[in-house]
Amino acid sequence: MRRLKELLLNLKISKKLMGGYLIATAFPLILVGLYLNISVRDVVVNNAIFEAEANLEKVELQLENAINRVTQASDLVYLDKGIESLLTETYDSNFEVYQAYANYPVFDNFLEFYEEIENIQFFMERSMISNSYFISVDEAIEQTDWYQEAKEKQGRISWLIKEEHWTKERYLTLTRAVYGTENQYLGVVNIYVSMDKLRRMINSEIHDTYIILDNDTIVYASDSEKQFMKPTFLSGFTDEELDQTLLFDDMYEGEDVKINVRRLKPEKSLQNDLQLASIIPLEMLMAQPNQIFLQGYLIIIGVLIVSLIGFRVFIRTFNTRINTLKSAMGRVARGQFNIEPKMVGTDEIGEAYDELYETSQSLQKLIDEVYIHKIKEERWYRQQKESEFKMLSSQINPHFLYNTLEMIRMKALVNKDPDVATLIKKLSKMMRQALERTDRPVALKDELNLIENYLEIQAMRFGDHFSYTIAVDPGLDDYKVFPLLIQPIVENAIVHGLEPKEQRGHLTLTVREQEDDIIIAVTDNGVGMTTKRLLEVRQGLTVTDHLNGRRIGIRNVHQRMMLYYGQDYGLTIESTKNVGTTMTLRLPKRD
Template identity: 30%
Template sequence: MRKRFVRWLNDMKIRNKLIFFYVIVVMIPVLIVGFIVIQYFRLDALQKATEQTENNVQRIKTQTENLLNVPIRVSNQLLLDKDMERVATTTYSNDDPFQLVNAYREYTDFTDYVRSYSEIRSIQLYTDNPTLLDNLQFMDADSTIRATVWYEKAMQARVINWMYIDDLNHPNGVSPKQLSLVRQIFFPTSGKRSVLVIQVDTGYLNSLLSQEPFDTMIADEDGNIVAAKDPSAIGRTLVDMGFEVGGGAAERSFEREIDGMDYRVSINTLIPDSSKSGLTIVSAFSSESIVHDANRIGLIGAGLIVFILLMALLAVYFNSRLISSRLLKLNRSLNRVAEGNLDTVSRIDGQDEIGQLSEQFNYMVTNIKELMHQVYEASEANSRLEVMQREIKLKMLASQINPHFLFNALESIRMRAHVQGEKDIARAVRLLGKLIRRNLEIGNRHTTLKNELDMVESYLEIQKFRHGDRLHYTLAAQPDTLEVLLPPLLVQPLIENAIVHGLENKETEGSVALHAVRIGDEVLIDVMDNGAGMTPERLRQVEESIREKDEKEESRIGLRNVHQRLVMTYGEECGLRISSELGKGTQIYFKIPAGRDEYV
């Protein structure tokens, strides 16, 4: 694995190698650290907001409990109020109306409590006494009252219930709901039972909640909102507001999506002393509102990081390009010498290693020229046959020296590139040699799809050396297709066609994708590009040209050759199929038998 990785690095261009290590060692770690820091600040902001919400809910719970303790104490005192029992249970005569009026006038405890405690809005006692006249304090429990839920619940047990009930005695004739203490009063003297209702003044709670930074509500056990930061929420239910809390622990926090937004919800349940039912305090805040500033700062920081990284990347790119361009000049000089042009002079500025290598190259070429000149002068003294033999030997020597020299020079360049951390030139030369060697080795023998794809990959990497990041490619073959036998050089011409005709004239980035999949007893090989594409008329002309035996259109010789070899080997149904759309790209595919011994 390590050797393969090292070989892969050695095959990479110097420019790509510098960029690769910059991305791996600098860019990715910096981006990861930046992302972690941004997430940390975001989560920290959410955590602090959650803690603040829980503290606020606990504080509201304490203040609400203190408020509710006032009507509880008053109701406890009224349990033993003999004067209240006398007024409520006396049967008043219709002949003496002043008897009831005087009784009401003499009993002022309800009024005194309301005046003494701002937490209490009103006090009513509902009793089954038809001789009573309703005075907003003592009320006859007629059939309408007895049918209410709160009255029935109070008559079931001697406990305190906190309920959001109608104010039936509102002076304007309207019936707004009020948070009320509802409990049964038993009169031991008469054995009668009545229901005491103490309405709580929730104005204090609303004032308290209005100062909260987050949406906060107080609801009864049925989910009716009795007080809230938002006045429009009072009288509605938690379900209406999207805060259905359900069952669970008395104190809990959770996340919930409301109207497409993520909310953090904190719940705390308050059950006052001697009470069967209680109140639920709900506080919620939008996660987005809390992390907005953190996100904004994070985006600014991320933008600065990306900007700095891009500037550094550009610096690495231009530096690697400078190195690559000088190596390319030296490589072109080597190629000219390899072709026999000994008048070649390498002109590379600078006194670094590449500049020194250029000087050594010029010195070596000069020595070769002098050696050849000396051999030529010595051969003139011999016979014509001897001269011819010497020339043959010199040519043989040159044919041995040039590749050996080229190998040594390229190896020196490769080692220099390795030291510099840039190996794209060495990789390009290696790939080109590999491609040429493969082409020279190819005969009439069959080959595997894997070998074909190796050639294609070498060709594509050389093209990427030319086009840089403008070219992207994908090679994807199912494992069960790699050992399928097929005639050589069927795939590479299709890739070359996609690049030459589809992508080279494309100003933007281009991509080539090759897929090999097995379908039943056949293998489908598909090549697609996103290049210029063709009009329907042009597509028809291309399809006709590849089926013609005469090579009238030189630009499509490769496709014609592949198509005719497929047809001759496998039959007409296995020939090339082409689809294309102008401006979107071209797709070329063919099918061959999947058996290993299908082609010999």
């Protein structure tokens, strides 16, 4: 540690300044910039994730609404007695069958008013005639898994990926067996969800978004090439985990991504689930934060370069001026007093150079006028004066005053005058406390001790004409206050309030706690002040000069408090003529 201190002291000023610049400016700027950049980047990333989650939630609500409307349409078909009549009616000819199919309006109404529905097809076993809506079940259809499953579920809803019967295009399809009023089997209704509707939902997303059926098949994807494929990014999760909303990091197609998965349970479907997944490439997610990060550091580097160049110019100028001053001092030290009369600049270095020049001229003049022995005589004379000054200082040493007062007190005791001895003792205590005070805050109990000594002296002075009371809330003794903060207030109350009073005077000093403040109140029952005089005194607290220089003590107290504690603290005065005066100090509690 000592070697380090010596090394620092022996460094050139330019190196010290550069080190100070790095420690006080460059390093903090880099650290603060790093912290701010990371914080801003985190905020941007979190906002982007939040926005992506909010958008996905919006798509989820749209998808849920679409699924529910398709389910509602299947309920209407299931409960429609018209379709039962249509399918159980006996027709005389195929033409009557075609005409009955054509006159059934329900499916056309669904396609007109339900934008979520691409098509509806009803598969029936009782007819050999088919059209776009009603399809006769042949042996091939009857053997399909979806048809067998629909019949086995007996009216419960199933969701699957299925080809439309005529176009062979694949759709997310609601499949449901329909029964009549007497529980007779009528057929199976297939409602195909509109891919255009799904496309409008998904394409509003800026990230790859997928609708997945039963964790197994992608129903719709932003990238059409991935449609009807298996979602490999869900392969590592259990059904219990997929029942919850997921947000996780993964590697997908060779890049780091953040995947958000939300589960949707269609109404009245006991076995099927839909998942809505959004895949956000971290590179895309971090593009804006990284750009902000880069811009931030470019700004920091630019500021550092500009400040470093400016600081180097300053150091070079500073070194030049210091070296000029050092060279001139060296010449003066060697007795060469003919230095340049001026240095460029009027700062502290320039002022030091001017003083050096004046000193050199004075020395030159002194050497020219006085002999060497005269200089020696003057040196001896100065030493003698310094000794005399030290002797004079010792004569007024405070300890000398304390000892003198103690000697007087002992004389009073010998002369059997205890009142005088007590008075001198309290005065000695008060002088010691006052003289030993510094500008640093002191404990409240020490300040109150000084006040009590002062009041006891005043009580002895006035006798029965004066009394006092001190009341302090418990727990306030160790709080810090300014030294000599209360004494000028107490003295002012006695001098201006109680001394002019002919009757017995009483002074009350209270110290109490009020929330986070300490309230010190000095109240006297003295002569008080008129309203006009009270206004003058209050105004005098805030000015630097006052009428006849009176009440300087309380003005100093008020202004010291405002400077140290702030504008909310200080001295307030209330007074009534021939009733008394209360001066209140408000200061914050400080340990």
